[in-house]
Structures are given as structure tokens and as C-alpha cells.
Amino acid sequence: MKHYRRIDGTNKIHLHANFCQFLWMLNYCMLVICDCSQIKDRTAIDEDISPEKAEVMFKEALEMQRVGLLMFLGKVNNPLEMRVQRGELFNFANPVNKPNKYTDLASALTISGVAYLLQHEYAHFIKEHEESTPMLEAEADRHGFEKLIQWGMNQPYENVSLTGPMMALAATAFLNPKLVGTTHPDIDNRIASLFATYRDICKKEIPEGATKILIAALAYWSFALQHELPAIANDEDDMTYLRRIRETFIIPIKGKEKII
Numbered sequence: 001m002k003h004y005r006r007i008d009g010t011n012k013i014h015l016h017a018n019f020c021q022f023l024w025m026l027n028y029c030m031l032v033i034c035d036c037s038q039i040k041d042r043t044a045i046d047e048d049i050s051p052e053k054a055e056v057m058f059k060e061a062l063e064m065q066r067v068g069l070l071m072f073l074g075k076v077n078n079p080l081e082m083r084v085q086r087g088e089l090f091n092f093a094n095p096v097n098k099p100n101k102y103t104d105l106a107s108a109l110t111i112s113g114v115a116y117l118l119q120h121e122y123a124h125f126i127k128e129h130e131e132s133t134p135m136l137e138a139e140a141d142r143h144g145f146e147k148l149i150q151w152g153m154n155q156p157y158e159n160v161s162l163t164g165p166m167m168a169l170a171a172t173a174f175l176n177p178k179l180v181g182t183t184h185p186d187i188d189n190r191i192a193s194l195f196a197t198y199r200d201i202c203k204k205e206i207p208e209g210a211t212k213i214l215i216a217a218l219a220y221w222s223f224a225l226q227h228e229l230p231a232i233a234n235d236e237d238d239m240t241y242l243r244r245i246r247e248t249f250i251i252p253i254k255g256k257e258k259i260i
Contacts, residue, residue: 023171027109027213029061109163112148113168123143123144137183141193145165146197159209163213167213169190170187179250191214192246206239212238215238229249
């Protein structure tokens, strides 16, 4: 069962609204936290955001991600409906009411992520897959990602075609904290395959912005499971740190976690 969508007897794909809204929230919060944590500590400078404003935005993003899982969880009697409505959930201003570079980029990443999921499903149709196996799902993943790379070449935000699908897969980790697939490859393996495909097609390394937002999402995921990620070493780059998180933290606990 794919938690972010369902297919009915008419072969239509239904994207769950609470998943799409959670994905946007995850993208927005991770972008704000990555940037504003540095601006407020004065280790980075932004002409449009003062350290004081960054402090406020950082705290709001932390609060948004803390309660965001409630928005993600469906009602007990109808899992396709949000348990708590957006207006009831948040007691601070909706960031979309005052668009900024983070809201715009979060929207671009969400569109990219949803497009990737749809291209993945379309791949099953054009390749005439009649069953769901890890091998066929991996084939559909690659097809969807290749289409996104072509689409992303004309987008105003660099690397949106990589980071969007990556964050869409990261968001599913909150639905499946065990990370273990049955008909699909494990979630961490799917993200690793995205990276490998990106290197193969684009002939360059994973951009720093993508690794930083993924690290932030992993920290949020581990927080939701009441775990603490290993700290990054002083001489460790982001990609090396991600590999170490996977080898020493994610792989050992796969299959052992309770469902949120």
C-alpha cells in the first residue's frame, strides 16, 4: 500500500491532501531552519533577513514542524481527511500570506515532488507492469526521476528536480518509520538510488543545498521517533555525514521502529 495515494477501480491516482500539505510544510520548515539557524547565529548573512527576524522565523518553523505531524495524520474514521484543520492547528501567521523566497521554493519543491510521484505511477502504465516488486518499483523510480531532471532544466530554482523528489521520499518516512519496504525498495535505498541516478545523468556531485535539507529532514524524523542523530564531526562534509547516518543509525534501526 502506498500511503501517499490510492488507486481505485477506475485506475485513477488519488493524492491524499494531508500528504501534500505535510510535504509543503516539511519543505518550508527545512528551508527556513537550514538558512535561519545560520543567519540568527551570524555565521551567514542575508540582505533581506536580519538576525532578529531569522530568530523569529526559526522558532516559528520549529513550532510548525512540531505540530505538523498532527496535520499529517488522518482522522480515525476517515484517514483521507485531516484530523485537525490548518486554521485550528497553527496559532501563528500562515507564511503563505506573506510570500518570500522560502514559500516560493517550498512550493516549487512540492510541485517537483508530486510530479515525481505521478511520473513514477505513469511509468507502471507505459512499462506495462502487472505487479509491484522492488525491481519494478525501482525501475519506475528511475523513470520518474529522469523525467523530473528534464523538467527541472527549465525551472528558476537550481536543483529543484533533485531536491523535490528526494523530499517527497523523505516525507514518506513519517508514514513508514520502519523504513522497510515490502513491494518497494527501502526508503533510504530509494533516496540513495536518486543520488546515483543524478550523478549518472548530470555528471556532477550532489549539491550542498540538497544534502543540507535532507540532513534537516532526517533530524526532524529522528526527533519524531525520540531518537538523536549522531553529531557531525568538525572535518566531515555533508555527504560523508549522510553516509555515516545511514550506516550507523538508519540501517541498525530499520524494521524496529513503532509506527507513529
